[in-house]
Amino acid sequence: MRISPDQMVFWEYGFISLNLTIVTTWVLMLLLALGAWLITRNLKSEIKTSRWQNVLEMLVIMIRDQIKEVGLKKPEKYIGFIGTLFLFIAVSNLLTIVPWYEAPTGSLSTTAALAISVFIAVPVFGIADGGLKGYLRSYLQPNFIMLPFNIISEISRTLALAVRLFGNIMSGGLIATVLISIVPFFFPMIMSALGLLTGMIQAYIFAILATVYIAAATQDEKGIEGREVEGSE
Amino acid sequence: MEINWFTVIAQIVNFLILVWLLKRFLYKPVLDAIDAREKKIASQLEDAATKKAEAKRDKDLFRQKNEAFDKERVAKMNAVHEQIDSEKQRLLEDVRKESTVLRSKFEQSLKQQEQEIVDRLKKKTKDAVFDIAKKTLSDLADVSLEQQVVTVFIEKIRNLDGASKTKFIDALKDNEGPITIKSVFDLSDSSKQELEKAMEKITEKQNDFRYELEPELVSGIKIETASYQLSWTIDSYLEALKKESIITKEKENAID
Numbered sequence: 085m086r087i088s089p090d091q092m093v094f095w096e097y098g099f100i101s102l103n104l105t106i107v108t109t110w111v112l113m114l115l116l117a118l119g120a121w122l123i124t125r126n127l128k129s130e131i132k133t134s135r136w137q138n139v140l141e142m143l144v145i146m147i148r149d150q151i152k153e154v155g156l157k158k159p160e161k162y163i164g165f166i167g168t169l170f171l172f173i174a175v176s177n178l179l180t181i182v183p184w185y186e187a188p189t190g191s192l193s194t195t196a197a198l199a200i201s202v203f204i205a206v207p208v209f210g211i212a213d214g215g216l217k218g219y220l221r222s223y224l225q226p227n228f229i230m231l232p233f234n235i236i237s238e239i240s241r242t243l244a245l246a247v248r249l250f251g252n253i254m255s256g257g258l259i260a261t262v263l264i265s266i267v268p269f270f271f272p273m274i275m276s277a278l279g280l281l282t283g284m285i286q287a288y289i290f291a292i293l294a295t296v297y298i299a300a301a302t303q304d305e306k307g308i309e310g311r312e313v314e315g316s317e
Numbered sequence: 318m319e320i321n322w323f324t325v326i327a328q329i330v331n332f333l334i335l336v337w338l339l340k341r342f343l344y345k346p347v348l349d350a351i352d353a354r355e356k357k358i359a360s361q362l363e364d365a366a367t368k369k370a371e372a373k374r375d376k377d378l379f380r381q382k383n384e385a386f387d388k389e390r391v392a393k394m395n396a397v398h399e400q401i402d403s404e405k406q407r408l409l410e411d412v413r414k415e416s417t418v419l420r421s422k423f424e425q426s427l428k429q430q431e432q433e434i435v436d437r438l439k440k441k442t443k444d445a446v447f448d449i450a451k452k453t454l455s456d457l458a459d460v461s462l463e464q465q466v467v468t469v470f471i472e473k474i475r476n477l478d479g480a481s482k483t484k485f486i487d488a489l490k491d492n493e494g495p496i497t498i499k500s501v502f503d504l505s506d507s508s509k510q511e512l513e514k515a516m517e518k519i520t521e522k523q524n525d526f527r528y529e530l531e532p533e534l535v536s537g538i539k540i541e542t543a544s545y546q547l548s549w550t551i552d553s554y555l556e557a558l559k560k561e562s563i564i565t566k567e568k569e570n571a572i573d
Contacts, residue, residue: 116338192320
């Protein structure tokens, strides 16, 4: 039984291997970019707008407001990163309703890549916002004794991000596969529906956690509360 | 559960590309459109507020003008009403006056007419009375009455007083030619003599007399010279009476 789409390789040349994960990701990228381009190529700033534009605006505003709610005062600066995280994960999970589709998020490589992106993005945004000193000082909060724990936290949460998403999506797909082999009718459908829900929730959790980490790094007041959210996860 | 590190790197690159793509095609245009629309709406709202304020100002102005106009209209209406009332009063007064004048005129003319009728009636009555008296007396007149008349006439001459006497005497004295004595009937000789004697006594001179008949005198006697005449006849008596009654009547009218 194939657990990860990584295992399905189309083409290989030494270190380089073109597997299903990468190909699916490309398709998703194409889908997202093309869809966005099709809708936004003739945007109107009139009072009356097209339905697709309304949907997109709703989506973008929702993401922006979520980021703002977590405590980042300039959501426009972070929406590119956080919004893309959410959209990519959400769409990739939603498409599990398509037959024979295998979500790239069900590959640990993909989730690790996303987690590493967050891991890198947090200090990048932190330094960009409060300078290198300001960012490094956040590791000494509330005092220097906490420095090793902060560093451990930083690494562990990255690991947690990657494994959580992978585990959820992979398990969803796996359960569906297993169920199909046992009870081919009806039950797999329920599991698929549950999988959709889980996928959406995971997309939200991943994006919101990333926001919380960035908020914490940018020394925002509400960012400290964000750490507590992490603790409860 | 293994990690393919090439896939990890590829996915990171893919993700970064996707970030760029979505930023380029999704977030930026959408947010820009939203901003533009918000700006547009804000400006439209501002514009609307300005227009509203303007409209309110215009409305206020209009209302003020309207109120002023109403006030003016009411005032003018009142003035016109007052004018009409006063004009009506004046016209009524005029009509009343005119009617009063006309009525008084009418009453006057009525009264006058009435008076005229009364007067005419009175006159006619009087005339009739006098005519009857005259007729009666002329019917009753005869020589003996004439005799009596002469006696009364002589008595009258004798009893003339003051200015009348002087005038009479002067007239007879200055008279040249005969004195005409007119009567209805032929006077008897004794009457003639008596008359002549009386005249002589007054005038203190011899007079020449001529006797004539005049039936219109009804009854009585008349002495005439060229410049004077004295008579005592029923006719003249009646005339005098009539004249007196007319004067009395006029006086009565004047009092009325």
